[in-house]
């Protein structure tokens with residue numbers, strides 16, 4: 001299994017303007033009723049064996065996230081993108097992660113985009129929304145974990161100003 005890196009984005013000099021939504025797409029906070037859609041999207045987003053082995057397992061994991069198993073779920077800082085009424089990208093954020101080896105700040109526990117909507121800037125848009133919400137709430141940083149070999153996600157986070165937390169702490 002690939003090593004996990006903890007990354008952090010400092011919000012001290014963050015420009016707190018919510019980015020505009022691309023035409024035809026809706027960005028809105030997630031809600032409990034999104035469970036099935038998010039479970040399906042989560043299951044289909046990863047290659048087999050990376051995240052969940054079945055749709056049921058994926059949906060159960062989203063439910064566990066909503067229920068606070070990975071920290072208090074922060075719906076407002078967990079926006080989704082909808083296209084034609086269907087969720088096509090989502091970021092999932094908790095107020096604080098429950099693990100010892102994590103920074104004391106909001107924590108992104110998941111991020112995924114439907115395969116046929118990738119490379120359109122949706123994940124970047126959602127992370128920026130998340131950072132805006134966190135900044136407006138008085139938070140000074142947002143953190144996350146990423147597998148060392150997840151090149152697309154690492155490129156995205158780096159472009160948004162995330163850096164290695166271990167080397168800062």
Ligand SMILES: CC(C)(COP(=O)(O)OP(=O)(O)OC[C@H]1O[C@@H](n2cnc3c(N)ncnc32)[C@H](O)[C@@H]1OP(=O)(O)O)[C@@H](O)C(=O)NCCC(=O)NCCS
Pocket residue numbers: 045046089110111112113114117118119120121122123124125145146147150151152153155156157159
């Ligand atoms: C990682 C993931 C969320 C990116 O979603 P996305 O909506 O396609 O991302 P964006 O279009 O916002 O990409 C923003 C930037 O990320 C980087 N990026 C995204 N996909 C990439 C890829 N396949 N290869 C290299 N860089 C990539 C690029 O820098 C990109 O900017 P650019 O398109 O201007 O070059 C998506 O690939 C995914 O769902 N992967 C499976 C789940 C996952 O790994 N989640 C992350 C867990 S930490």
